[in-house]
Each structure stands twice: as C-alpha cells, then as structure tokens.
Amino acid sequence: MIKVELALLRIKQFARKTVDHVAVEVYEILTKYGEGYVNLERRTPVEGPKSIIDNPERYYCLVALPGEEIIGVGAYLRRDLELLRIVVRPEYRGRGFGKLLVMLLTSLAFVIDRPYEVRMFVRKDNERMLNLAKKMGYKVTGEKENSYKLTVTRPDFIKAVLNDGKSFLPNLKNINVSNTTSERDTTWRECMYWTWYSTNS
Numbered sequence: 001m002i003k004v005e006l007a008l009l010r011i012k013q014f015a016r017k018t019v020d021h022v023a024v025e026v027y028e029i030l031t032k033y034g035e036g037y038v039n040l041e042r043r044t045p046v047e048g049p050k051s052i053i054d055n056p057e058r059y060y061c062l063v064a065l066p067g068e069e070i071i072g073v074g075a076y077l078r079r080d081l082e083l084l085r086i087v088v089r090p091e092y093r094g095r096g097f098g099k100l101l102v103m104l105l106t107s108l109a110f111v112i113d114r115p116y117e118v119r120m121f122v123r124k125d126n127e128r129m130l131n132l133a134k135k136m137g138y139k140v141t142g143e144k145e146n147s148y149k150l151t152v153t154r155p156d157f158i159k160a161v162l163n164d165g166k167s168f169l170p171n172l173k174n175i176n177v178s179n180t181t182s183e184r185d186t187t188w189r190e191c192m193y194w195t196w197y198s199t200n201s
Helices: 019-033 049-053 097-113 127-135 154-167
Strands: 001-012 059-065 069-077 080-087 117-123 137-145 147-153 173-180 186-197
Touching: 001 097, 019 049, 019 059, 019 069, 019 080, 059 097, 059 154, 069 097, 080 097, 097 127, 097 154, 117 127, 127 147, 147 154
Parallel strands: 080 117
Antiparallel strands: 001 059, 001 186, 059 069, 069 080, 117 147, 137 147, 173 186
C-alpha cells in the first residue's frame, strides 16, 4: 500500500513554485493532454499562461506533496456554476485521481456558492469522463452537436458519494478545510490537505 500526500491548491497557493511556473505547467497540461479527454470547446480556448494568471480563482490543481507535482487540473466558473477543463496527466489515469478531482471540484462548488445543481459539458466521444461523471451523480440534461450537458443536484451528488465513494472515501485521512465566508463571497485561504492511501503504484 502506498501513502500519497495530496492537496487541492489554487495556482497562487504553491509554496515551492512561482505563479508563473504553475501557470505554464497548467497551460501545458491543458493543451497537451486535454483535447479529447474533456470538452474544451465549451469556452474560448485558453490563450496562454497569462490567461490562467489573469483568472487565478478559477483553476485548481490536484497536487502530490511534498514536491508539488501536479496530478491533474480543473476549473470552476462561478457565474455559470460550471466545472470545466478537467484534465489528469495520462500516467495518473485509471487510478482514481480523476474521480477524486471531480468529486472535490463538485464539492467545492456546492460549498462556495450553495447552488442546487452544478453542471459540466463533456464531449460525446469522451467515454471516460462521461462514465466518471455519472458515478458522481451527474446526468445528461442537454445535448449539442459534439457534447453532452451534464448536471448534478446536491442530493444526487451526496447519494453518489455515499454509495460509489465507499471505494476511496474511507482512505482519506486528515481532511482539513479552512475557509472564510462572507455574505457576498467565499475565499479559500487554505484548500484541502489529506493523506490518501492508494493500492495502485
């Protein structure tokens, strides 16, 4: 059994890397591994690292500690209550990290804005993401030429996590979420840190 220290960090929360370094790395992951894995057609394509730096509140990185290696990235667009640009490095796929990232980003959306439902758009040929999202309670609620609109309600998400999440949720230890809440906004000064015990090498 392998002990993996993980964190979900915004691009300005890295201790060992500069914001510029993280932005370049996130941009490379999105452009190199994102096409075909998650629908990037829904929004204007990421123009470069600067567009990531200009929107630091959108992007979250699933990171392996202590070296801060980025396992996967994702974005949450608050005005549309939408997850997008969820990408996991190929060497980490099939090991539960994608499911964990979707679960954490969905949880984050429900915690920050307290909506009744959250959505994402997924390419029709992206069976991996479609299956993963459905396991987290997402359902197809719309269709475009090349993509499906998937939404999940708070009750369906909680039910899915309690059921399907049994395979990995008990392995999360030392969950520590510190956030400040105001009437207008919620800012995560510190995101989620935990220890994940993985049976996968």
